Amino acid sequence: MVKIRLTNSRTRKKEDFFPIDPANxxxxxxxxxxxxxxxxxxxxPVVVFDTLFRLLRHVYGADHVTYVRNFxxxxxxxxxxxxxxxxxxxxxxxEELIRERTxxxxxWYHADMDALGALRPTHEPRATEYxxxxxxxxxxxxxxxHAYAAExxxxxxxxxxxxxGKLSGRSVDDMIAGARVExxxxxxxxxxxxLWKPSSAAEPGWDSPWGRGRPGWHIExxxxxxxxxxxxxxxxxxxxxxxxxxxxxxxxxxxxxHPHGDFAHYWLHNEMLQVEGKKMSKSLGxxxxxxxxxxxxxxxxxxxxxxxxxxxxxxxxWTADKARAAEATLRKWRAASASVAASSPLPAVVEALADDLxxxxxxxxxxxxxxxxxxxxxxxSAQLMGLLTEHLxxxxxxxxxxxxxxxxxxxxxxxxxxxxxxxxxxxxxxAALVAAGVEVRMSKAGVELVPGPGFDAxxxxxxx
RNA sequence: GGCGGGUUGGCGGAGAGGUUACGCAGCGGAUUGCAAAUCCGUGUAGACCGGUUCGAUUCCGGUACCCGCCUCCA
Numbered sequence: 368m369v370k371i372r373l374t375n376s377r378t379r380k381k382e383d384f385f386p387i388d389p390a391n392x393x394x395x396x397x398x399x400x401x402x403x404x405x406x407x408x409x410x411x412p413v414v415v416f417d418t419l420f421r422l423l424r425h426v427y428g429a430d431h432v433t434y435v436r437n438f439x440x441x442x443x444x445x446x447x448x449x450x451x452x453x454x455x456x457x458x459x460x461x462e463e464l465i466r467e468r469t470x471x472x473x474x475w476y477h478a479d480m481d482a483l484g485a486l487r488p489t490h491e492p493r494a495t496e497y498x499x500x501x502x503x504x505x506x507x508x509x510x511x512x513h514a515y516a517a518e519x520x521x522x523x524x525x526x527x528x529x530x531x532g533k534l535s536g537r538s539v540d541d542m543i544a545g546a547r548v549e550x551x552x553x554x555x556x557x558x559x560x561x562l563w564k565p566s567s568a569a570e571p572g573w574d575s576p577w578g579r580g581r582p583g584w585h586i587e588x589x590x591x592x593x594x595x596x597x598x599x600x601x602x603x604x605x606x607x608x609x610x611x612x613x614x615x616x617x618x619x620x621x622x623x624x625h626p627h628g629d630f631a632h633y634w635l636h637n638e639m640l641q642v643e644g645k646k647m648s649k650s651l652g653x654x655x656x657x658x659x660x661x662x663x664x665x666x667x668x669x670x671x672x673x674x675x676x677x678x679x680x681x682x683x684x685w686t687a688d689k690a691r692a693a694e695a696t697l698r699k700w701r702a703a704s705a706s707v708a709a710s711s712p713l714p715a716v717v718e719a720l721a722d723d724l725x726x727x728x729x730x731x732x733x734x735x736x737x738x739x740x741x742x743x744x745x746x747x748s749a750q751l752m753g754l755l756t757e758h759l760x761x762x763x764x765x766x767x768x769x770x771x772x773x774x775x776x777x778x779x780x781x782x783x784x785x786x787x788x789x790x791x792x793x794x795x796x797x798a799a800l801v802a803a804g805v806e807v808r809m810s811k812a813g814v815e816l817v818p819g820p821g822f823d824a825x826x827x828x829x830x831x
Numbered sequence: 832g833g834c835g836g837g838u839u840g841g842c843g844g845a846g847a848g849g850u851u852a853c854g855c856a857g858c859g860g861a862u863u864g865c866a867a868a869u870c871c872g873u874g875u876a877g878a879c880c881g882g883u884u885c886g887a888u889u890c891c892g893g894u895a896c897c898c899g900c901c902u903c904c905a
Contacts, residue, residue, distance in 0.1 A: 379835090399905080408905050443903085536834055537901080560903095584903055606905035611834085613903075638836080639899065648904080676844070676854090681837080682898070689843070692855055719845090727845050731853040738853095781864085790864060797866080808868055817868090 369426050371721045373602070374680060376610060376634040377534055381723055384633065386601050392427050393600035394420065395592045395631065397609055398436040398491070401472035402444040404656040405479055407670075407685060408606075408640040408647055414671055415637045415679040415724070416604045417485040418752060422720045425712065425751055434488040435595050437588060438476075440469040441494045441581055446570055462571055469493075479657040482667030484753040490595050494587040498573045501582045501590040504624050505562045505575075513623040517553035519565035519578050525558040528619040534634060535611035560616055562586050585616035593621065598628025607636040637679040643686050666762035669694045671753060675726040698820070700737060700745060700755060701763040709747035716748035726752065768824065770816040773800065777807070778814040796830070803827040 371384040386392040396416045399409055416436075423432045449464040457464055477487070494501075505521050508514035513527045525531050525539055532538050539558055561583035566572030572579040592600065598621075605614065614634065621630040639646070642653040660670060672693035677683040713736055719728035729752060736745040749755035777796055784790045797807050804822035808815040 397905080400903090406905085410905090412905055532834095535900080538833090607836090608900060608905060611900060637905080639905075641898090646898085646904095678845080681844090684843085686843085688855085692843075696854075722846090725845070727843095727853085731845065734853055785864070788864080794865075801867085806867065809866080810863070810868090815868090 369717055369721045371422065371426060372723050373633050373635060374723050375632075376636050382633070384601075386427070387599060387632070389427055390431050392423050392432045392602075393596040394423070394432070394434050394602040394604065395588070395596055395600060396434070396436045396488070396603075397588060397605035397613070398438055399476060400439040400442045400444065401469045401476065402442060402448055403472065404658050405476050406647065406654060406656045407642070407660065410480070410483060410657050410670065411640050411674060411679075411683060412604065412606050412637050413480050413485050414483055414674045414753075416635075417483075418675070418720070418726060419602070419604070419635070419724055420486060420488070421751055421753060422717075422724070425717070426721070433490070433596065435490045435492065435592065436488040437591050438469070438473055438491060438493045439584070439587060440465075440473075441571065441587070442584075445469060450569060461569065465571055475658070479661070479667075482661055482759075483657065483671050484668060484756060484759045486753075492591045492595060494582070494591070497587065497591050497594060498582065500594050501586045502563075502573075502575050504586060504590050504593070504620065505582075507624050508562065508620065511623065513619075514562055515555065516577050519580060520551075520553060520561055521563040521577055522554060522559040523562055523616065523620060523623075524555060525560070525619065526556055528623055530622070531619050532615060534615050534618055537611065537615075560585065560612065562620070585613055586620060588613075589617050589620040589624070592617075592630075593625065593628075598625045598630070600631055602633045602635060603631030604635040604637070607638055610634075610636050635679075638682045641682055641684045644684055647685075665690055666694070666697075666759070668697060668754060668759040668762065671759075672697055672730075675730060675752060675754075678727055679724055694820070697754070698763055700733075700749065701760060703737070704742040704746040704749075704755060707742040707746055709750055710743035712748045712751045713741070713744045716751065720752070768818055768822075768827070770805065770818070770827075773805075773827075773830070774814050774816045777809075777816070781809065781814065799830045800827075803830065 372381050373384050374381045394416070396412060399405055416434075420432065420434045445465055445468055446461075448468055449461055452464050452468070453459075453461060459467070481487075505514060508523065509516060509521065512524070514521055514523050563575060563577055563580050563582055563586075565578055565580040570581065572581050592603070603614070603617075618630055621628070641647065642655075645651055645653060647654050657667075657670070661667060669690055673685065673689045674683065676689060676693070713732060715732035715735070716729045719725045719732055722728070729748070733745055733748055736742075736748065746755055753759075773796075777793065777800070780793045780796060784793045800807050800816065803826035804819050805827065806817040806819045808817065
């Protein structure tokens with residue numbers, strides 16, 4: 368059995384991974400809020416944890432891993448978008464427009480993440496389908512004294528959980544000193560956070576013991592993880608920005624509501640994404656979605672490769688340069704392994720992945736395999752990482768065009784030129800072919816024409 | 832202010848207390864009418880200052896700089 372080691376944010380150490388039940392390894396990852404297209408930053412945890420999912424399936428068996436990633440479909444940005452549509456004349460109630468918006472966004476999300484070669488998780492629960500469980504959990508927290516109702520809200524009593532702040536290395540008192548917390552008259556303590564809040568008529572709401580309202584953000588993950596994975600499970604993942612307060616709050620709620628469980632054993636956090644050295648933000652004009660890149664003709668497989676070039680715990684810089692390098696490598700590997708059947712993943716690749724998901728090291732092992740001409744091993748290993756798979760490969764398939772006529776013509780001109788020593792006609796045709804995106808290979812053996820990345824059939828037609 | 836992370840050769844980016852990372856680019860060569868593609872060869876890097884050690888880029892301490900979170904943006 369391959370020994371997996373993971374850096375546990377909770378202990379800040381790299382630890383051997385021991386699942387609670389090897390027959391059912393369980394992982395929960397915080398998913399997107401479905402109000403708009405996923406931007407590139409959203410895609411990083413998807414690829415990171417997809418890679419971990421694939422590794423776990425490889426080690427424990429495909430049927431022995433349960434991966435849950437939620438859709439947050441209760442959110443003020445969704446409400447705002449639905450309201451905007453209604454005011455713009457869209458038909459339907461607010462609830463219908465919200466549902467419409469989230470359905471649409473989820474479909475986009477699936478399409479975009481599929482394009483990155485991410486497997487669908489075992490379960491993709493939507494917050495709106497677990498409101499009952501959230502209410503039940505909130506009631507339990509009130510009953511056990513960890514939460515209190517006030518003015519239609521229910522708040523978690525942070526001081527009632529001794530270990531609050533442990534995951535992110537903060538103390539409640541330090542945080543109060545920072546004083547960047549929402550102060551509300553009904554809070555016992557400024558750090559207390561919302562489990563339930565009242566909804567106005569213009570907001571979606573559900574009936575509850577505290578009146579019509581909606582859940583706070585953090586409770587959904589605790590409720591869904593409990594429902595689908597149990598009181599204790601193996602891995603909880605997400606972006607580093609979620610470590611505080613989101614994950615801290617999840618732990619507090621879950622630990623207090625289910626004192627006999629210990630929630631997640633291993634916490635994994637991926638570092639953030641940057642673009643050309645800067646944080647991606649709308650104000651800097653470097654904000655873009657996964658779909659934007661795909662529409663520009665950058666294949667999802669290339670995006671995935673670029674992500675895997677950097678270890679998940681380091682900030683990753685997206686650059687056009689890296690995309691170019693990744694595309695060149697993938698083209699080479701795809702061409703070389705196209706007609707080869709995948710064997711089994713190389714030990715060096717599996718070991719690199721098992722060592723805290725060292726994807727950069729795994730890619731290096733792939734390069735080594737390429738150097739040795741082990742295309743069967745390379746293909747199997749790359750596929751373990753979600754690369755060189757069937758369904759991602761369409762972009763790299765050379766256009767099916769018959770270039771034999773041009774090739775014969777070029778060969779004839781060349782043969783003449785060899786005698787006359789006047790190569791101008793040969794060079795002119797070659798230049799035209801290159802301009803049309805055709806790779807021209809001439810050797811003693813003959814002339815070979817291969818459609819390249821920028822192949823342009825129209826320009827080829829123009830050559831006569 | 833609090834907490835956390837980082838600083839590796841032209842660029843990207845890993846591992847390992849002492850032996851070539853790797854990729855891209857570059858350079859040299861083979862090959863080619865010239866190229867392209869391919870192949871071969873080629874790089875005394877480790878922010879700074881101390882400490883531990885026979886030996887540190889790798890461990891420990893400090894300094895500088897950068898970044899993230901604490902503002903429901905992953």
